[in-house]
Amino acid sequence: MKFSRAFLFASAVAGELLTQDKAEADIKTDELQRVLWNLNKIARDNGGTRAFGTPGYKASVDFILERVQTRFAKQLDTFVQPFNWTYDETLKISVTGPAGENVFVISPQYNPSTPLPGGITASLINTPVNDETGSMCLPEQWEGIDATGKLALIKRGTCAVSDKLKLAKAHGALGVILYNQAPGTDYATPTLGAENIGLLIPVGIIPLEVGTAWIARLAAGEDVKVNLLVDAVSEQRESWNIISETKEGDPNKVVMVGAHLDSVQEGPGINDDGSGTAAILEIAGSIKKYRGFPHKIRFGWWGAEENGLVGSYYYTEHLTPAEADKIKYYFNYDMIASPFPKYEISSYENSGVGPSLLEEYIESKGKTVEYAEFDGRSDYAGFVDLGIPVAGLFTGDGAPWDPCYHQACDDIDNINWEGFTINAKAAARALARVANDLSGVPPRLTTTPNLRGRAKMTQNFKQWEKRSEGASHTHMCSHGSKLNVF
DSSP states (O other): OOOOHHHHHHHHHHTOBOOHHHHHHHOOHHHHHHHHHHHHHHHHHTTTOOBTTSHHHHHHHHHHHIIIIIITTTTEEEEEEEEEEEEEEEEEEEEEOTTSOEEOOBOOBTOOOOSTTTOEEEEEEEOOOOTTTOTTOSGGGGTTOOOTTSEEEEEOOSSOHHHHHHHHHHTTOSEEEEEOSSSSSOOOOOBOOGGGTTTOOOEEEEOHHHHHHHHHHHHTTOOOEEEEEEEEEEEEEEEEEEEEEESSSEEEEEEEEEEEOOBOTTSOOIIIIIHHHHHHHHHHHHHTTOBOOSEEEEEEEESSGGGTSHHHHHHHHTOOHHHHHHEEEEEEESSOOOSSOOEEEEEOTTOTTHHHHHHHHHHHTTOOEEEEEOOSOSTTHHHHHTTOOEEEEEOOOBTTTBTTTTSTTOSTTSOOHHHHHHHHHHHHHHHHHHHHOOTTOOOOOOSHHHHHHHHHHHHHHHHHHHHHHHOOOTTHHHHGGGTOOO
16 A cells, blocks of 8 residues: 555654744744735734624634634644623713813723713812822822812723722712823723623823813813713623643643633734734644643633633633643643834742743843743733742833734734743743643642632632623614624
8 A cells, every 4th residue: 555755744743742942833923924914814804803702703703713622623623612791882082171172082992971962061170199109099098188069080091090099089089080191192092891880970191292281271270171981881791711731641631721812893903912812822733743641731712801800810720620630731821923023931939830931931042031930911821820830931021022902093003022932932842841840849738828719719700700691782773773793
C-alpha cells in the first residue's frame, strides 16, 4: 500500500510529543494578524462593535466555533455555555450648556435614563476637588452640601463613578455632570456595573475644559443651568462562553487558559481583548497537533467580561468543589498587544511557577518584566476566589500604553505586533510546560479565607442576577425594533 508524502507527514506530526519549543514555533505573527483581521471585520460589519448583546458578539462566537468545533473537532471537545445578563445601551445622550450649546459628552455603561423626552434641566452645584482621595468619593466630603434639585458638578477620578453617583443621590442631586480629570476628549468609557441598576442617578461625562469654565462662572456667582438627557435601554439578553478542551490528557488534571471574547460597545476591541482571544485560538491550533501530554488542556473564551466579568464568574460559580479541584492551573490573557506595551505579569500568593515561566521567555527577548498583584479587573477573578493557581499577562490600558482603550480606535491598527507575538509565544511555552509537568504548581487553596471568597463570589453573582432580572427597557414601544438583534 502506498501513501502520499502529505499523509506520511501528517501522520508523523500527529504522533509528535508536545514541547515548549514546538508550541513556541507554531505561533506566527501572520496567523495572529489573520485572526485579528477577522475580528476587526466582524466589528466593522456589525456597527463597529463586538459587545455582549449585539450581533457582533454572536458573530465572534460563530467565528471561534468554526475553528474549534469544526476544524479542530477531532482533537478538541467543545461546548457552548449560555447565560443571561442585562444588556445596556445608551441610545442617546446630550448635555446642553447655559447658552444652548451642545457639549461633548459620553455615557458610562448602565447609565440610568433621565425623564423623557426633555431630560433634566437644573442649576449646577459645584463640589470640592480632592485629587488624593478622589473628589466626592467619601461621605465626609459631602458634609454641608445640599444638592437637592440640582445637577452636581464633580471631577472624575480615583474612585468608581458609581460611588460618586450614590453619594450625590443621597444628597438630593437629580443627576451628575462629571468632568474628566485630563484635558481633551480622548477618554475611556467607564461602567457603572449591572449590580448598581436602580441605585444611581443619570450622569454625563464632559471634558475638563468645559467643567473648568463652568466652575469659574459658578465662582463668579452665576446661576449656570444645564440640560442632561439620557435615553437608555436595559434588558435581559443571552450570551455565551465557549469551552473547548483536548481529548488528550487526564480529565482530573486540567490546565486552563482563557481570554474574553467581547468588546465594549464603543469599539471593536482588537487589543481588548481580541489579542487574548487570538493568542489562545492560535495556541489551540498548535496543541491539537500533538499527543502524549499527561494533563488535559482547556480553553475558555468568556462572554460579557466588559459588563462585570460575567461569563467567567458564571463559569467559576457553577463549578463544584470537585470540578474546581481538577483545574490545576489557569492562565489569563487580557490585552497583550497594547501599541506601547509594558510587559506586566499578574500573580498572587498561590501563583506558583506560572509567572516565572512567562517571565523567562519575555526577558529572553530583551524585554523588561513588571509584576503586579491581581486587582479583580479581569477574568482571573473567579479563579483566584476559588484558590486555583493563576497567572496572567497584561500590556497596559489607557495612556501611555493604549490611548485607544475602550474607544472606537481600538482596531487592527492599535496593535504592537512584536509585543503581541512575544506574549503569545510566552503563553504557548508556559502552557506546554504545565501541560507536561505540574512541578512548581501549588495545590488549590481551600483555606477559610478562600471559602469566604467563594461564598462572596456566589452572593455577588446572585445579587447581580436578581438586579438584572428587575431591569426593564424604559421605552419598549418606541425602541422595540432595536431589541431583536439575533
